[in-house]
Amino acid sequence: MRAGVIATALAAATVAFGWGLTAPAVAQQYDPQDEWQGLPEGKGREEVFYNCVACHSMGTIMQQRLSLRWWEITIEKMIDDMGMVEPPDDEMDLILDYLEEHFGQDSPR
């Protein structure tokens, strides 16, 4: 799974770089009142929201700024220890890509 994820992330990064896109300048804030609790719009948002919201708020996620590797470690822990149902590979890729793009190590706070 890991190789697939990294390949996907690299592809996404290449595309983004090629088009001159950059991360949004201002971080989106956790907003309990919002339909998505403040999760920024983007591919993978639904998958992140519905896989995580059963146990914790999006505030848990939106505080973090983790590398792809640490997001992988975190989700592995959720699956191994916290009763998260392991998503199919394509869904997992969407989740990790979304997390890395919006809440990556160097995403704005």
Place this chain on the structure above:
Amino acid sequence: MEDAMTGRKERGIHELYEDDPERADWLVFGRVANPDRRGFLRGAGLATMGLALGSAIPFSRNMPGGIIPAAFAQTPDEFVLQGKEGLIIRNDRPINLETPPHLLDPDITPVENFFVRNNGLVPEATDDPDSWTLTIDGEVDNEITITLGELKNEFEHVTMQAVIECAGNGRAGFYPSPSGNQWDVGAVSNGEFTGVRLRDVLQRAGVRDTAVYTGHYGADPHLTMEEGRPAISRGVPIEKAMDENTLLIWGMNGGDLPLAHGFPLRILVPGWVGSANQKWLTRIWIRDQEHDGPGMTGLSYRMPRYPVEPGAEVPHEDMEVMETLIVKSVITRPETNSEVPAGEPLRVRGHAWSGESDVENVQISMDYGVTWQDTDFMASPNKYAWATFEADVDLPQAGYYEIWARATDSEGATQPMVVPGWNPRGYGNNSTHRIAVKAA
């Protein structure tokens, strides 16, 4: 309130739930409205809400989702979300609230300003606290189950102040950012607690020579709401459990422990990381080995045995359990970003603490650490309480200043001016607290 660092408006937690009571149900009780929208209390949610009310809820299926029972509104002390205005909401499921430094100014932190760190959901609020039971089992001659009423009646009472600080306080300062609540400096408070010595109770059970460690269990449901699964279960070496200052507490700041802080019974392990102080305490398992409950293994509440580079993946077997807090201080007056008159003395105040050591002095700097001046330093009222420092500083001309504070303890340890050693979960950041003032 406004977060001084980000300029962002923070909303009081109670305000949130007035706006969206259905969400409040989910956050606190794990109660989910059923698809027909007439409301249904699922699993632990039903039991929790019923127990919080002190009775079962007839017609619960008909109870509309999102209605906070009126009983809560009439008993604010028993409802965890009330009376916590002014705190920064780091998260609300689980509930994690940080205190802005200026609200830490009183020597004893008022309940409404006391930070909150939860790993799981808030459990039932019993309406019969004296019948709450604590079981002590494992490496003891006599397994005992004792009620809170018996604890109050049969053992000598002790009241003392103590700092409670989350091990991850200051985590937001690390880079790369470790996962966890992104606490700034305010996952710490100082309370006055009343209870009995744990050792007196352990002596009644008869601790065996084979006892090595305690394992603490509470009534808070796991975030998954899995029946019987502890949200967290940490412990301490038996020597610390037998220390005269380790208490079983039911009182805080002259009243009962509030629900958010463990009502009706909590263990107080002063000077040690916050998670040792299990809330809603139901059981202490005396172990013949280091406890291995959730929060004792892997990366949680553990530090590498050796220095590691930032971002390192440390094998779990190379991590060791965190024990005591370390020397630290916080500036509580003035509030950061205050505008103050130039040419007049400015009163600076704050608090300092250290785990098993005593704070010996606190110095402040107005010039980015080039020079330091001593403060008037009032020793803490008892070991494990924080000490208070005060100083008058001169701001000779208009402009932007930073005030830095650093405490030194009886072991000679002092606070670093930069973030100390990176570790996988971001513990132990005791770097110098800095605030800004503008003299005009």
